[in-house]
Amino acid sequence: MGLAETLELPLLPGDLGRVEDALAGAVRHPDRFLGDVASHLVRAGGKRIRPTLTLCAAYAATGADRAAAEDAVTGAVAVELVHLGSLYHDDVIDEAETRRGVPSVNARWSNIVAILAGDYLLARASALAASLGAPVAALLAATIGELCRGQVLELQHLFDVARSEEDYASAIEGKTATLFATACRVGGMVSAADEPTLDALTRFGTHLGLGYQIVDDCLDLTATDDALGKPAGQDLVEGIYTLPVIYALADDSGLAERLGGPLDSQRLAEVRQRAAANGAVEAALAVAADHATKAAEALAGADTLDSGVCDSLRRLVEGLVDRQS
Amino acid sequence: MGLAETLELPLLPGDLGRVEDALAGAVRHPDRFLGDVASHLVRAGGKRIRPTLTLCAAYAATGADRAAAEDAVTGAVAVELVHLGSLYHDDVIDEAETRRGVPSVNARWSNIVAILAGDYLLARASALAASLGAPVAALLAATIGELCRGQVLELQHLFDVARSEEDYASAIEGKTATLFATACRVGGMVSAADEPTLDALTRFGTHLGLGYQIVDDCLDLTATDDALGKPAGQDLVEGIYTLPVIYALADDSGLAERLGGPLDSQRLAEVRQRAAANGAVEAALAVAADHATKAAEALAGADTLDSGVCDSLRRLVEGLVDRQS
Numbered sequence: 104m105g106l107a108e109t110l111e112l113p114l115l116p117g118d119l120g121r122v123e124d125a126l127a128g129a130v131r132h133p134d135r136f137l138g139d140v141a142s143h144l145v146r147a148g149g150k151r152i153r154p155t156l157t158l159c160a161a162y163a164a165t166g167a168d169r170a171a172a173e174d175a176v177t178g179a180v181a182v183e184l185v186h187l188g189s190l191y192h193d194d195v196i197d198e199a200e201t202r203r204g205v206p207s208v209n210a211r212w213s214n215i216v217a218i219l220a221g222d223y224l225l226a227r228a229s230a231l232a233a234s235l236g237a238p239v240a241a242l243l244a245a246t247i248g249e250l251c252r253g254q255v256l257e258l259q260h261l262f263d264v265a266r267s268e269e270d271y272a273s274a275i276e277g278k279t280a281t282l283f284a285t286a287c288r289v290g291g292m293v294s295a296a297d298e299p300t301l302d303a304l305t306r307f308g309t310h311l312g313l314g315y316q317i318v319d320d321c322l323d324l325t326a327t328d329d330a331l332g333k334p335a336g337q338d339l340v341e342g343i344y345t346l347p348v349i350y351a352l353a354d355d356s357g358l359a360e361r362l363g364g365p366l367d368s369q370r371l372a373e374v375r376q377r378a379a380a381n382g383a384v385e386a387a388l389a390v391a392a393d394h395a396t397k398a399a400e401a402l403a404g405a406d407t408l409d410s411g412v413c414d415s416l417r418r419l420v421e422g423l424v425d426r427q428s
Numbered sequence: 429m430g431l432a433e434t435l436e437l438p439l440l441p442g443d444l445g446r447v448e449d450a451l452a453g454a455v456r457h458p459d460r461f462l463g464d465v466a467s468h469l470v471r472a473g474g475k476r477i478r479p480t481l482t483l484c485a486a487y488a489a490t491g492a493d494r495a496a497a498e499d500a501v502t503g504a505v506a507v508e509l510v511h512l513g514s515l516y517h518d519d520v521i522d523e524a525e526t527r528r529g530v531p532s533v534n535a536r537w538s539n540i541v542a543i544l545a546g547d548y549l550l551a552r553a554s555a556l557a558a559s560l561g562a563p564v565a566a567l568l569a570a571t572i573g574e575l576c577r578g579q580v581l582e583l584q585h586l587f588d589v590a591r592s593e594e595d596y597a598s599a600i601e602g603k604t605a606t607l608f609a610t611a612c613r614v615g616g617m618v619s620a621a622d623e624p625t626l627d628a629l630t631r632f633g634t635h636l637g638l639g640y641q642i643v644d645d646c647l648d649l650t651a652t653d654d655a656l657g658k659p660a661g662q663d664l665v666e667g668i669y670t671l672p673v674i675y676a677l678a679d680d681s682g683l684a685e686r687l688g689g690p691l692d693s694q695r696l697a698e699v700r701q702r703a704a705a706n707g708a709v710e711a712a713l714a715v716a717a718d719h720a721t722k723a724a725e726a727l728a729g730a731d732t733l734d735s736g737v738c739d740s741l742r743r744l745v746e747g748l749v750d751r752q753s
Contacts, residue, residue: 137580192547196540215521215583218543222517223576225547229554229569237558240565244554251548255462258540 106155109422110415115158118171122154125180129227140208140220141227144187147203152423153186153286154179156311159419160290160304163402163412174293177231181243182286184228189250191221196254197341204332232289239292246285253277262342264352264359271346272313275320280312296407303405307398307416314394314424320345321384321391322428324375330428336371346390351383395424431480434747435740440483443496447479450505454552465533465545466552469512472528477748478511478611479504481636484744485615485629488727488737499618502556506568507611509553514575516546521579522666529657557614564617571610578602587667589677589684596671597638600645605637621732628730632723632741639719639749645670646709646716647753649700655753661696671715676708720749 287308486500612633
């Protein structure tokens, strides 16, 4: 079941279709090569979580029975383009071969092309944000800066068996939660929501993003390659020690000796098993559940928001935090 | 003699000092590592041509006797950060070891860090542009998009001995001239210049940028390593066939056989000599001179601009187009 069905908001599928059309339009370019490269991942599809959040935030602020305003669709496209642009650069950084079932841009063309096309998508996102006014443009720019900060922080602790929970939390706030928060806030901004409402939407997005990323990081330890649609355990191989691994390291004094450097497939399987066995995953999932609760509370505190849409958003949180892949 | 002295504008050195301080402030970051990486090229200095253009455009629009408004300084910093961010990514693309006499970011840290820090500088530029209002934010975003277009177009014609003059012109307009034009236009925008004046400043910047890049490309063929402060002939080695090479190819039927692929140092010396000998460089410099004339004419057509500042800008054009390094 897709996100849109989970939410049970009748106008959402149609508005997501408008987002899809606008996304395709935003990356069209008279230079056919640049247009091809820029639209590569747009065409590959995706869950469109961030645009869904922007649309839902707009519904929440204006009422569930109103199709999203054009500005909400534009905002949804801008946040998705930030996500896609960062994926182009991530795939260069990770030397990824595939993404969303198709060859990555770096693999199909080159790192050079992926860097420039990623820059182009970020620039298109900024242009759309500017069309929504200076406050949205400023928010999007700050969000891209936060994405960079989060990723740079993560890099500083690669293969660091002493990585702290605080360091992890700060990194995922930058690399994931800030864009979730911005997706929600932009939906409110284009709907002229007041400051307390915008802050509630932002808190909702932040906690949802934190919970989402922690679950993602747990699945890297516990899910199969088939369920994930990509090789499991990649974080461990790349030296990104996430919350369940940090917890496992605290409880299993022998684990640190096995981490801290490259892992062959046998060692990887062993480490995944040990980390998943000693309760660390459950402890990390409890933190994710706590963020899900806080996300729901953020909505409950904003009485200006449509209660039906808020119910849908709470279902979305449950769906994203309880997911198995 | 530096740019500021050439221009003989008494307030310029002081305002460029303000730009320098604001640049340093713009890349400061609580994460010490990110702050170090982001400020690496800022600290290495540079000619600051683009900030100089923004300040001069502001003087031209408001009068030579007025220190630049804070917004002009902010605009100058934003355009320089776009330039610096693109250099971070260029150096990854070119696998450059040094930049401005210091190790490049990719060489000192890694490609990954250079990609993320380049993104961060572009995001900081966008944030500053947004602080100047939506029109400046939109212009800067479009400019970054044009930079990408120009570079992607150049990539498509690497080692292409059939590269056309039109293709070259379109690529350098994107990768160089658009940011020169934006630097000038932003100076006018923050000074509330009217549309015809903004268009004149933009035309001035475009033609200056085109002339500047063509001269740069000629120097790659004619100057010594010492004069350039970097290895001459790099464009030929990387397969970027610039205007003088395109002209040389048209007049020297044997040259195409020598180009189209990698060059060893002996072959490089021979190609540089042949391209420089048959009048191709002079023909390209004549095109640069034509752009210099058009830049001067653009200013002459705008009677709202301060005539003393316009005289200074014409000297700047001459200095940049007549330069030997």
